Each structure stands twice: as structure tokens, then as C-alpha cells.
Amino acid sequence: MSSTNVTNIKALKQACKTCGLRDLCLPLGVATEDLSLLEGIISRKRPLQRRDVIYQAGDPLTCLYAVRTGSVKTFVLTNDGEEQVTGFHLPGELLGLDAINDGTHPCTALALETASVCEIPFHLLEELAGRTPRLQHQLLRIMSREIQTDEHLMTLLGHRASDARLAAFLLNLSRRFGMRGFSRHEFNLTMSRCEIGNYLGLAVETVSRMLSRFQDQGLIQVQRKFIIILDVDGLREIAGVHGHESRQSEQVSGS
Amino acid sequence: MSSTNVTNIKALKQACKTCGLRDLCLPLGVATEDLSLLEGIISRKRPLQRRDVIYQAGDPLTCLYAVRTGSVKTFVLTNDGEEQVTGFHLPGELLGLDAINDGTHPCTALALETASVCEIPFHLLEELAGRTPRLQHQLLRIMSREIQTDEHLMTLLGHRASDARLAAFLLNLSRRFGMRGFSRHEFNLTMSRCEIGNYLGLAVETVSRMLSRFQDQGLIQVQRKFIIILDVDGLREIAGVHGHESRQSEQVSGS
DNA sequence: CGTAGGATTGAAGCCGCTCAACCAAAGTGG
């Protein structure tokens, strides 16, 4: 239909100002007048279908991508050809930061479901960041956050048992969904058990068994991809998080 | 002695221009005239003794630190009080990047041996980076590299067996020593077996056994902390690296 | 309705952890 065409064309230039993800994304802390500049270099790509590739390992870095809707996974291929999931990404998160180092994407990014992303030419972003202190600061913060997140996952993979890994994973998803205005207690897993296992360094069977066990323990309720969290504190206990929230931090408060 | 005092005072302001680590550190790619500005905000702290703390988890972020000599480990404490090593850092590497996110150091940094670091006030660095595109770019690159490194470690921890982890660890150290002008084939481990195991998600005993096995297989020679690498390709085979160098990348080539 | 891919469940085996003893090197104090 032509009407959808018109909408697509209109939506091509994205307005960060009116975007609900503003406070989770690059614009956080950036003054309104500077936001227009940022909007000027960002374009919204057309919606992606499940399994569409956003960029591929080996591609030269041209743009960073901000997830707008849907979810995305990133993975590398080992030299023996098997896939290793490095992350799942929700709306407001930035993709491609690991490519800045040598100008080449080390991993592939792929839509887990119908999704859309904003496209940010990296050299323009860099140039704009140089002229916009708050933007530069927010870019650094986002990269720092990614480092923190990875460190957290490293300790999970290196030191925690399978139940702790899965509990932490669920809590992390719950938090991230919550921050985006979705329910913290009920959500759909957009990734397969296999992908979860791959990400957490566990066999598919172990993931499945743990989910069943959590359900038997009354911690969660599982219906295929749909998860209901019944006992957050119980999960926290298992994840080894006592006082404060299950980390893998993201901020809302401005700097 | 007064003579050492004089040297210390002289050394307090550090000259990046004459530093042998220039091409591994922040100054890479920064024009000579801008280097003076960078030098202007960097000071060299006095040498550290083994086990001296550079910053502690929970400290507010005031400075980033560049390792100048010696080696440093970073670690977090889990809520049950056990230590989890997040990295070992050699000269030219930047410490504290994970603190930018929320302005607080999530981990503690501690000298593994006699060491020295350059101190870089973060707010000044940020401000200078805004006025110096090459510096901003290099800062982003270094953070991106850290993300890549962490991703690499994640796949190691999540998917590889103990022998592959240790082999990759040795190869990685070998590379990093090599890039700093030290031998790639012979070096001292400045960290204990326990710290290696902690970092790689292995028990101390496993580290010890693997080192013995590698020695029996004629891959390396171990004398307490001193390691001689006899068969790089053999180690690569075990690490699961075929074509290209054992990753955990660092660049020398300018942007 | 039939098929395929994903998910679950069970059984068996192995890798790496735990526990424990022993050893070596480096301090430490008399």
C-alpha cells in the first residue's frame, strides 16, 4: 500500500527528541539544541525481518546501530566454524562498538525477530562528539558500560554454576525489559534455548533442565518462550546477588 | 639519597614524546603539537610496591591510569567476599575505563610487582579529547579494544576446555610481551597460579597440572614463574587458533 | 495431516573440582 510507503519515507529521518528510548540511548544528557544535530546524522533503516543481518563479521565499520524495536543477537564464528553468541541487544542499545578498534566488525549482528535500527555513520558521530561534550561523554559512558557488562559476564562464566548463570540471565533480561517500559515479570524470550546456552557457556539440555527446575521450585513459570517470574528474590539468591540489583548496569539518571 | 629525589621530581611530569610505549598507549596517532597538551595533564605517580593499591572498588573515578612499568591486576569482590580477577595489565595499557559509566570504580587495581603508572585526570582528558580529534579517536579505539578483548575472553570461558584456556593465555601474554620489546619466548609470570586460575575460571590445581602437561608434551618449559615457550604452533593448535595470531588484539599501526 | 526444528527428559561418561598430603622457596626470629 502506498500509505505505508509514505510512512516509511517520513520515518527515515528519526527524531531522537520524541523517541521513548531517549534516556537509554545516545541522546541521554545531550542538550535539546544539540539533539537536532544528532538527529541530522541518524537515519532509521527500514524494519528488519527475523534473521536479517545488520552487519557481518569482517565488514568495514561504517555505522553504529541503535536498536529501536525488537531484539538482536551478535556472535562470532570460531575457526572451526561454530557460532559463539556474544550478546543479546534490546531497544536503546548500541551495536558495533567493538569494531572501532580496527575499523572492522569482529562479529555479526542478526535480528532475532522483526526489528528496526537507527543507523549512525561513525565518522560523523565522532566528529559531532568532538563538538558536543555531552555527546562525547555519553558515548564514553556507553562504551564503559559495555566493558562493565562484559566483565560481569566473565565472572559469571568463570565462576558460577549453571543455575546461577541462568538465574542471572533471567534477572538481567527482566531488568532490561523493565527499563524499557515492559513488564519485569512476564516476557518472551526472543532467543532459542540453544542460543541462551551458547551465550552462557552451557549445553542446551542444561538450560532446559534448569528452566524446568526453576519452575518446579516455583521460581518461574515457563510456557515455551513465554516466561513469568514468580519469585525474584529466590532467583536473586540463586544468582548470588544479595543486596543490590542483578548488575549488568544501565543508567537512567543523567550524568 | 638526594639524587633520587631530584630524579623523582624531574620525572613527575611525564614526557609522552620520549616514552617507549607511545605507540601502545593514548598518544598513538596524536600529532606532536597536541602531545604537549596531553603531557600537560598527565603526571607520573611514584613507583608502586608489590600489592600497592592503585584504586579500590567503590572509589570515585578521578583519574585513569596508564601502566608504565611492571604489571597490574584488576579484580572485583563478589558479595560472598571472594576475589574475581578481571584482567592483567602490562605497560601501555589503560586502567579504569570501566569506571566511566557511573563514575565509580567497579574493581580494584593492584600492583603485581614493583610498578609505576601515569595518572590522567579523567575530566581533563575528556575535555582535551573534545578539542583533539586524534586523541578522542584513540580513546574510543582503546575502549573498543577492551570490549573486543573481553568478548574474546568470554568465548574462551564459555566454550573452551582448560587446556585451550591456558594455551590461549600463554600465547596472549607472549604477544603482549613481544609488542613491548620483551622476548616472546621467555618471560616471567608476575601473577600466581591461583590468580591465573581465577582469571581463567579454573582451579589452581588444574592450572598447575596443565602447565606440567604442556611441559611433558614439550610445548613449554616451566621453572616456577619463568616460562619458556618451545612450540608456539603446538600451543596455537591447542588454543584452537589456526590461521591468525591468538587474538586479544592490540594495534601498533596508526588509525 | 505430516514434517521439521526446537525443546524436554533420561542415562552414561568424563572433565575439572574438591580434599588432602607433600614439597620447595622465602622469610622470620632466636
Added chain:
DNA sequence: CCACTTTGGTTGAGCGGCTTCAATCCTACG
């Protein structure tokens, strides 16, 4: 200078958690 202690490392035995292999079930989709 030597006994004693401490710290870090090695080696062995046994166990357990997770993987692997395999069969079955479920659901989506043609």
C-alpha cells in the same frame, strides 16, 4: 646461621556437575 613458619606450587584420589548421546515430545507451519 639455622629451626620454624608461611606462602605458593605440585601431585594424587575420589566425587559430582555438566556434557554427550539418544529417544521422545511438542508446536509451528507447510
